[in-house]
Amino acid sequence: MSGAAPAAVRKTTYREAVRAALREALRSDERVFLMGEDVGRYGGSYACSLGLLEEFGPERVRDTPLSEAGFVGAGIGAAIAGMRPIVEIMTVNFSLLALDQIMNNAATLRHMSGGQVGVPLVIRMATGAGRQVAAQHSHSLENFYAHIPGLKVLAPATLQDARGMLATALKEPDPVILFEHAMLYPMEGELAADAGAVPIDRAAIRRAGKDATIIAYGGTVGKALAAAQALADRGVDAEVIDLRTLRPLDDDTLVASVTKTRRAVIVDEGWRTGSLAAEVCTRLVEKAFYELDAPIARVCTAEVPIPYAKHLEEAALPRVEKIVEAVLGTLGAGHG
Amino acid sequence: MNDATSGPEPSPDFLALDRSEALALLRSMVRVRRFEEKCAELYGAGKIRGFLHLYIGEEAVAAGVIPLLGAEDAIVSTYREHGHALLRGVPAGAIMAEMFGRVEGCSRGRGGSMHLFDVSRRFYGGNAIVAGGIPIAVGLALADRMQGRKRVTACLFGDGAVAEGEFHESMNLAALWKLPVLFLCENNQYAMGTAIDRYESEQNLALKARSYRMEVERVDGMDVLAVRAATRRGVEFVRGGGGPWFIELVTYRFRAHSAYDPELYRSKDEVKHWRERDPIALFEALASERGLLGPDDAAVLEQEADAEIAAAVAFAEAGTLEPVEDLTRDVCAPRGSP
Numbered sequence: 001m002s003g004a005a006p007a008a009v010r011k012t013t014y015r016e017a018v019r020a021a022l023r024e025a026l027r028s029d030e031r032v033f034l035m036g037e038d039v040g041r042y043g044g045s046y047a048c049s050l051g052l053l054e055e056f057g058p059e060r061v062r063d064t065p066l067s068e069a070g071f072v073g074a075g076i077g078a079a080i081a082g083m084r085p086i087v088e089i090m091t092v093n094f095s096l097l098a099l100d101q102i103m104n105n106a107a108t109l110r111h112m113s114g115g116q117v118g119v120p121l122v123i124r125m126a127t128g129a130g131r132q133v134a135a136q137h138s139h140s141l142e143n144f145y146a147h148i149p150g151l152k153v154l155a156p157a158t159l160q161d162a163r164g165m166l167a168t169a170l171k172e173p174d175p176v177i178l179f180e181h182a183m184l185y186p187m188e189g190e191l192a193a194d195a196g197a198v199p200i201d202r203a204a205i206r207r208a209g210k211d212a213t214i215i216a217y218g219g220t221v222g223k224a225l226a227a228a229q230a231l232a233d234r235g236v237d238a239e240v241i242d243l244r245t246l247r248p249l250d251d252d253t254l255v256a257s258v259t260k261t262r263r264a265v266i267v268d269e270g271w272r273t274g275s276l277a278a279e280v281c282t283r284l285v286e287k288a289f290y291e292l293d294a295p296i297a298r299v300c301t302a303e304v305p306i307p308y309a310k311h312l313e314e315a316a317l318p319r320v321e322k323i324v325e326a327v328l329g330t331l332g333a334g335h336g
Numbered sequence: 337m338n339d340a341t342s343g344p345e346p347s348p349d350f351l352a353l354d355r356s357e358a359l360a361l362l363r364s365m366v367r368v369r370r371f372e373e374k375c376a377e378l379y380g381a382g383k384i385r386g387f388l389h390l391y392i393g394e395e396a397v398a399a400g401v402i403p404l405l406g407a408e409d410a411i412v413s414t415y416r417e418h419g420h421a422l423l424r425g426v427p428a429g430a431i432m433a434e435m436f437g438r439v440e441g442c443s444r445g446r447g448g449s450m451h452l453f454d455v456s457r458r459f460y461g462g463n464a465i466v467a468g469g470i471p472i473a474v475g476l477a478l479a480d481r482m483q484g485r486k487r488v489t490a491c492l493f494g495d496g497a498v499a500e501g502e503f504h505e506s507m508n509l510a511a512l513w514k515l516p517v518l519f520l521c522e523n524n525q526y527a528m529g530t531a532i533d534r535y536e537s538e539q540n541l542a543l544k545a546r547s548y549r550m551e552v553e554r555v556d557g558m559d560v561l562a563v564r565a566a567t568r569r570g571v572e573f574v575r576g577g578g579g580p581w582f583i584e585l586v587t588y589r590f591r592a593h594s595a596y597d598p599e600l601y602r603s604k605d606e607v608k609h610w611r612e613r614d615p616i617a618l619f620e621a622l623a624s625e626r627g628l629l630g631p632d633d634a635a636v637l638e639q640e641a642d643a644e645i646a647a648a649v650a651f652a653e654a655g656t657l658e659p660v661e662d663l664t665r666d667v668c669a670p671r672g673s674p
Contacts, residue, residue, distance in 0.1 A: 033482065070474070070505025071471075073502065074472065074474045074475035078476070081475070081483075100502070111446055117453060117455060328497050329453060
């Protein structure tokens with residue numbers, strides 16, 4: 001971003017950024033193809049691949065039957081045989097139908113074969129709640145996948161990452177899972193006209209601050225930033241970290257931030273028990289215990305299948321007020 | 337649909353068989369049988385651990401199928417795959433060393449009996465989730481199609497896999513996209529300890545595949561020549577771009593499902609009945625009758641196999657254990673690799 005002339009920026013959406021990334025991937029590498037339910041003629045269930053069938057044809061933008069295990073497994077086989085498949089699963093709840101393939105094959109084959117079989121496969125899927133689609137379309141199961149050795153797990157929360165993570169993921173020799181929070185697709189913002197590949201090995205500080213660290217990923221990053229803004233109005237300067245990569249976690253960035261702020265709140269749309277938030281919390285306890293001035297707090301989804309009714313769904317999810325409250329809690333009673 | 341499961345009469349291919357082919361077929365079956373018998377012995381001696389699934393009784397399938405595949409073709413197999421790997425050319429020593437958990441094993445001791453891999457021979461396991469390898473075979477074939485290669489992916493699985501959703505999803509995908517997969521269903525009539533009439537609504541498994549508008553055959557898997565003839569037709573069809581082909585090979589495993597199996601679920605009479613249709617004895621008798629094999633041939637082949645296997649065991653015994661520091665090696669590729 002240095003140099004005399006400022007880089008051109010344009011208004012876009014998260015959805016369009018994903019589409020631009022897919023288009024670039026298909027254009028730049030003959031081995032890349034997109035496969036999944038309704039990715040072609042329908043244009044993608046979230047319209048991410050709209051227009052790509054017309055541009056690249058049905059071999060490379062491949063509609064599949066409703067066979068998650070079948071087409072994820074086919075993606076694994078194609079990756080082994082030299083292709084670079086991008087497999088789209090409509091939503092994380094459905095990915096459980098393919099969990100056998102993802103865990104027992106994609107994540108396992110390299111090690112189980114003594115290093116012979118690599119699976120350079122990218123799987124994209126929507127995750128998260130907020131659209132009143134109830135308990136079989138709304139969950140956040142990123143932690144399931146972040147539990148599995150052999151996978152890399154990414155959660156693009158910004159336009160830059162939606163645009164840039166895919167290209168980097170396609171260069172990985174091992175399987176990568178990209179979680180796109182369904183509420184982010186319509187998010188508008190500005191993106192550099194020349195935006196491209198981004199690193200996928202570090203967390204990012206989305207807002208610098210000195211009083212407390214809010215750690216979030218995917219769909220909760222925006223809520224964390226809104227909470228930081230509300231806190232600023234009350235004189236609290238919060239730092240916001242976007243994990244970006246959920247496996248492997250970037251411990252260094254987390255520890256450095258907490259060493260500075262001495263307080264941490266972790267925001268996670270997963271259920272609290274056995275959550276990614278629990279893993280992040282444990283690492284901070286292991287690596288930065290003596291830097292902490294207050295117990296670590298978590299803001300997670302209530303332990304309930306996501307309900308349909310709007311007020312109940314909202315009550316189940318992490319909210320800005322809850323994050324603000326949690327941060328103030330780490331600062332002690334009476335602050336602000 | 338060709339249904340040739342009725343009896344032990346020689347298939348018409350016998351008429352065209354010559355002595356060298358007869359010897360090769362018998363050699364293949366004897367090698368697998370002797371290898372498996374040695375595995376059972378070594379398991380009893382505690383040299384091999386974990387699960388051990390023996391192929392004894394089913395040798396005609398591997399011997400009739402594997403040698404017909406070209407070096408460029410791929411094989412995806414199951415956890416009962418020692419014979420498939422051996423006939424594919426994976427060295428007996430590398431297979432045995434794998435079962436000994438040695439770094440010289442074909443999967444560096446990471447896989448064991450159920451996970452033999454040899455990418456240099458396009459042997460993609462060794463998959464122990466029933467039906468879990470079938471979608472991978474579909475994907476290997478999809479890549480071949482997209483890259484314009486005339487290769488065949490041979491996908492072996494047991495009758496138990498037919499009850500799994502991944503089987504049906506894969507049949508549908510392969511048929512819908514006309515992919516070059518040769519599906520080979522080794523129907524040994526048991527899903528572990530459950531007999532096929534206790535778990536399948538339709539026990540003619542080829543008929544199930546046929547419902548996906550796939551070309552199918554159902555053959556006597558105890559008759560190595562019938563297996564070979566069907567495989568030849570299947571390979572030719574698939575390589576020619578006709579789409580997938582499905583062969584059901586009706587066979588029987590003489591030994592228990594695995595080393596842990598007390599075999600409470602089947603009668604000794606049933607096993608005895610099938611042992612009378614031992615594929616090696618059947619072939620040897622018929623080939624001898626036709627003058628293709630002499631009285632000493634089997635003994636010579638057994639001696640050769642025993643020597644090969646003894647060398648494999650010695651190789652495995654002399655193998656090294658991977659240093660524990662390398663425990664997490666190959667979970668992911670080393671940084672900077674392609």
